[in-house]
Amino acid sequence: MSAMIDDSKYEAVIGLEVHAQLQTVSKLFVADSAAFGGAPNTHISAITLAHPGTLPFMNKKAVEYAIRLGLACHCSIEKENYFARKNYFYPDLPKGYQVSQHTAPICVGGYVTIPSADGPKDVILNRIHLEEDAGKSIHDQDDAYTYVDYNRAGVPLVEIVTDPVIHNADDAYSYLTELRRLVRYLDVCDGNMEEGSMRCDANISIRPKGSNTLGTKVEVKNMNSIRNVKRAIEGEIKRQIELTETGGAIVQETRSYDAATNTSFPLRSKEEANDYRYFPEPDLAPFNFTDEFIDDIRQSLPALPEELVARYTKELGLPEYDARVIVDDKSTAQYFENIIQHTDQYKAAANWLLGPVKSYLNEKNIAADEFPVSAAAIASIIALIQDGKTNFSIASSRLLPALIETPNEEPLALATKLNLLQNTDAGSIETIVDEVLAKFPDKVAEFRAGKKGLMGMFVGEVMKASKGSADPKVTNKLLAEKLAK
Incomplete structure (x- = not known):
């Protein structure tokens, strides 16, 4: 003006x-x-x-x-x-x-x-x-x-x-x-x-x-x-x-x-x-x-966005922000509906959809109904993480891209083939932890002297040595025990 x-x-x-x-x-x-x-x-x-x-x-x-x-x-x-x-x-x-x-x-x-x-x-x-x-x-x-x-x-x-x-x-x-x-x-x-x-x-x-x-x-x-x-x-x-x-x-x-x-x-x-x-x-x-005639048409109406937002927040416990982003596009909402037919981990399903899946859709400029990996496969990945067989980082950065290339593969079989399953065996992880601590004696001394921020470096070295297969929870527990001595 x-x-x-x-x-x-x-x-x-x-x-x-x-x-x-x-x-x-x-x-x-x-x-x-x-x-x-x-x-x-x-x-x-x-x-x-x-x-x-x-x-x-x-x-x-x-x-x-x-x-x-x-x-x-x-x-x-x-x-x-x-x-x-x-x-x-x-x-x-x-x-x-x-x-x-x-x-x-x-x-x-x-x-x-x-x-x-x-x-x-x-x-x-x-x-x-x-x-x-x-x-x-x-x-x-x-x-x-x-x-x-x-x-x-x-x-x-x-x-x-x-x-x-x-x-x-x-x-x-x-x-x-x-x-x-x-x-x-x-x-x-x-x-x-x-x-x-x-x-x-x-x-x-x-x-x-x-x-x-x-x-x-x-x-x-x-x-x-x-x-x-x-x-x-x-x-x-x-x-x-x-x-x-x-x-x-x-x-x-x-x-x-x-x-x-x-x-x-x-x-x-x-x-x-x-x-x-x-x-x-x-x-x-x-x-x-x-x-x-009018009632027959009324009965055929699908669930509409506001109805879905109410269900996702009240029944599934999703944050309103997640719910609104999901329902913003019909094909995205339908893909989410298909995922939760195979899992009750609703927040994890939303995180996968709004994170790695959405990132791929945006990169390729395609809709969710064109995503090559099935909703059932995403639910299977969520189950693998839930069961401690892999973690989100490996699943999103390595397993999902592999599934996109070979969408007919079963996630567990593909993770096994690519050696992406998480090692939860404390004995084998302990061996790697000992090797890492022996490799960095000066860093161990610094940590024991009060430089606690080095824990991340130790975890990273264990993950690198295990090619990402070591269970982070077990790794952190073992490192904390050994570094406290």
Whole structure:
């Protein structure tokens, strides 16, 4: 903010509209592929292109996914539904209108709980509704022409609309992070903003603090990451405050965000709902749900992040930090679930997952479901350590890398083959201890004279001489006894 402008007088009011592409095999009203990518105009047919005489038909799986998300967001599910035509012209909209829901959204109300600076907060939802996506206009392949790819046209979307209840960019960031995690847990959307399968528009206004009157809102579009949504909101709040403070007028409009320069620029004046001339879609019959249909979907919902955090902390005794890191990613949580099917050493399982396993995943930039070592094998390693047959240091630095190279090997057999099992025999360890003490008589004298920090050196020498196989507990006990004489 400029030094002359006092931004503390203002409160931002933000509402977010998120379009999430549903992970169905086919499009919303036609059997054409809904897959991302493909050569331009290869996932199309006469129905996608709206040829005369073609008629749409409903994708039941898309409807189920919308209800699945609505239930997870605590929405009311509307049992009587119909689609409407949203009329506007754009080159990538082959029908000349979009089939959407206007007065009859499939999910009403609800909320998403987010972490915030003031503690957990519920972001209130207005609605979640179904609609079809438009195609894609390509402006940079020819100086004279715009190309159009209709592969995306007709792909099923849900639009998740919040009430204007967010007041800063940090909470908007938290909301989008939670929503993306939620759609991934539910397997309804991959949440990939870079590929456009999750897109966010932000409606932003400002008002004097203490006022209940909404200001003139500006919609900001074209943000391809959660971080860029946060930056765009911060920039728009700053722009509106500076404009207001210098006597300018905020115009209701749609602006596009440029991530390279962290600025926005006007696209068009903002349309009102009546500009779209909504009316019920005549080619699609209304569709109604029974309580049984909704309950069946409710019963199929997986355990969601907050539910898992509560179970991991209360039932398994994990620190909340560990639990939240585990559930942050669905595949990581699933891998942890698989480990604890084979062991009751829950803290050790979390330590392995968040330590050596996570380190490898980050290094290779892969998800937990791509990790080559099975969850059962990790549980076996934990058992080896628990039984005193090896220690964490050897297991993590030598046994795990060997298992990654030969994941079909059984951990005990591989540890035996590589001579990684811990020697707990006091007699054989004592022999090594005696050799080490005989090798460093001056250090022994220093230790007995009070230089107790040398114990680590003695332990290290014993471990080196035993090639890491000596049990550290036995080693420490023997060294302490002999050095005390």
